Amino acid sequence: MARPHDWLIIGAGPQGRFIGSALAAADPSLSITLVDPEAPMQAWRRRAAATGMTFLRSSNAHHLGRHRRSLHDFIAAGGYDRRHTLGYYRRPSLALFNALAEAELACLEHIRQQAEQLTRDGKRWQVQLADGQRLAACHVVLASGPGAVYRPPGLAACEHVFDREFKLGKPKQPTIVVGGGITGAQLALRARDEGHRVAWLTRRAPEPADFDSEPRYAGPLGMRPFLAAGVNERTALLAAARRPGTLPPDIHSQITAALAAGDIDWIQATPVAYRRSELHLADGRVLDAPRVILATGFAAEPAPSSLLGQALEATGGQTDGYGHALIDSDLQLASGLHVTGRPASLQLGPMAGNIKGARWAGERLAALARAEGDTKKPA
């Protein structure tokens, strides 16, 4: 039987690739393999393109370069001008962010397959791929991204901006974009710019906030007390720290200007059902709606059929009821089985699913790999 992989990383998105690079830098002798049917970072690029985003929401400190100063140095060396950074926090353009990632992330072995099953085999993990291959690994990292898109109750028939096959297409019929967060606002602006007649449906008035969670959680000011709190207190801390449904200042001003100018209609309501091209609202109104696009994010809890769902079932692991897995400080659900992204929030804080979370996951797992390497060295 083939030698087991030291580290098998399921998912070649920003998280999986950064973690793989951090492990390779920690110990170049490790065998590290990415498993993903998609090309590296493809899901990230597809979602960014669907929304029409041109700048990251996070600051210039959040990137996938090797070192803290990587983005700064890359800007200077690559001749990127001011058009590639935005506002007080110098948010990087998507083009700049992606270029740095491609320049600095390690090229690792990549098996272009879907991982379908995860089982324990003695001290190792077995991963079964869609083509029937079975891979054995000492460590498996679940970096499989945010999971299933979220369709609110009654709206199962609507398309979602993060559906894999989503296309905005040419302007035809009037379109309602549902979702008051950054994705909904960006999509409404993109559709307007591409000539669509758009209405933006939100539950609340647009609310500005620089970031999608409190910035103190990007450092010890937030993370020290968070980690000092009991695990059962952290769910409430996460909820208090996150700012869902808010807009950074540039998007807030663009969308409010478009609403004021009448370029985009605004409907403040809660949709409850969509049938026969009609959108039913909680207040009893019924809107003619030939096309409804949801920009309502992702389901928090993992689907039972997902790898994380299977892993929870197989290990008797649990979440806190909000999609955050109960894991140890090495991000392990069980020995050698590591969870990253938003499900790792109880260890990595509210930014676990963000670029910052990828860096932290990479640092923690690299520290573990170094410690394991040290124990194997002759005394």
Ligand SMILES: Cc1cc2nc3c(=O)[nH]c(=O)nc-3n(C[C@H](O)[C@H](O)[C@H](O)COP(=O)(O)OP(=O)(O)OC[C@H]3O[C@@H](n4cnc5c(N)ncnc54)[C@H](O)[C@@H]3O)c2cc1C
């Ligand atoms: C539009 C948008 C903008 C964002 N902007 C920011 C920002 O500005 N700053 C920030 O910090 N964060 C941002 N985020 C949040 C986060 O950084 C991104 O969602 C990022 O892509 C998450 O990376 P990931 O690797 O966890 O997930 P993904 O990019 O989804 O990658 C996961 C990969 O896993 C693969 N996969 C899934 N299941 C399997 C399986 N069973 N077998 C094999 N492979 C599998 C998928 O094919 C995918 O390629 C944004 C998110 C979105 C959607």
